[in-house]
Amino acid sequence: MPHLVNIVSHAQKMLTEILQPGDLAVDLTAGNGSDTMFLAEIVGPTGRVIAFDIQEQALAVTAEKLKQAGVAVVRADNLEEPFAETGVTLVTASHESLSEYLDSPVKGIIANLGYLPGGDMNIVTRPESTVAALNHSTSALAIGGRLAVVVYPSHPGGAEESGAVNALFESLPLKRWNVLRIEVPNSSAAPYLLVAEKR
Numbered sequence: 001m002p003h004l005v006n007i008v009s010h011a012q013k014m015l016t017e018i019l020q021p022g023d024l025a026v027d028l029t030a031g032n033g034s035d036t037m038f039l040a041e042i043v044g045p046t047g048r049v050i051a052f053d054i055q056e057q058a059l060a061v062t063a064e065k066l067k068q069a070g071v072a073v074v075r076a077d078n079l080e081e082p083f084a085e086t087g088v089t090l091v092t093a094s095h096e097s098l099s100e101y102l103d104s105p106v107k108g109i110i111a112n113l114g115y116l117p118g119g120d121m122n123i124v125t126r127p128e129s130t131v132a133a134l135n136h137s138t139s140a141l142a143i144g145g146r147l148a149v150v151v152y153p154s155h156p157g158g159a160e161e162s163g164a165v166n167a168l169f170e171s172l173p174l175k176r177w178n179v180l181r182i183e184v185p186n187s188s189a190a191p192y193l194l195v196a197e198k199r
């Protein structure tokens with residue numbers, strides 16, 4: 001995809017601007033692991049990444065990708081299992097349980113909604129759990145932290161989810177939030193990016 005309209009790369013750029021080595025970052029939708037890997041590289045060996053997915057298949061691919069790159073990975077399938085103090089913790093759970101897994105404010109959060117590329121298109125992010133996860137995310141962000149969400153409006157159910165996510169971002173009070181949207185205005189089916197920065 002040409003760089004200008006590659007919305008995922010814009011999402012990553014928004015987090016590159018604020019994340020530093022040693023930070024805590026979250027990937028709400030690990031999928032095939034590209035965003036998790038991106039976050040792990042920026043926060044480095046002294047930082048922490050927590051990544052969620054409901055599909056075991058996705059987390060297996062993500063874990064392998066990270067291991068190949070020499071990134072420390074821990075799997076935590078429930079709250080009893082220990083989390084990594086540094087490196088990446090992969091959680092097999094819905095991102096709506098985010099707040100149960102956090103013990104400190106988060107600097108950067110990324111979500112790439114929709115279905116797993118190459119996977120089952122029926123396993124898809126859904127408005128209710130997405131909105132719950134994004135509400136937890138806005139609470140969990142550190143001052144100066146950013147939440148970047150790539151929204152896909154064109155798959156079945158996508159329009160409903162995109163409406164709910166738009167409403168959430170539009171409701172963030174201007175006094176406490178800088179909010180940005182990056183879109184492809186000549187393609188209504190294209191994904192777009194919403195970013196919220198806590199002031």
Ligand SMILES: C[S@@+](CC[C@H](N)C(=O)[O-])C[C@H]1O[C@@H](n2cnc3c(N)ncnc32)[C@H](O)[C@@H]1O
Nearest residue numbers: 029030031032033034035053054094095112116
């Ligand atoms: C577009 S993919 C993510 C792509 C990924 N960020 C990457 O870099 O490859 C969306 C992912 O969200 C996952 N997902 C769907 N509902 C979820 C939920 N409630 N909680 C966590 N992950 C979910 C799907 O299983 C799928 O792997």
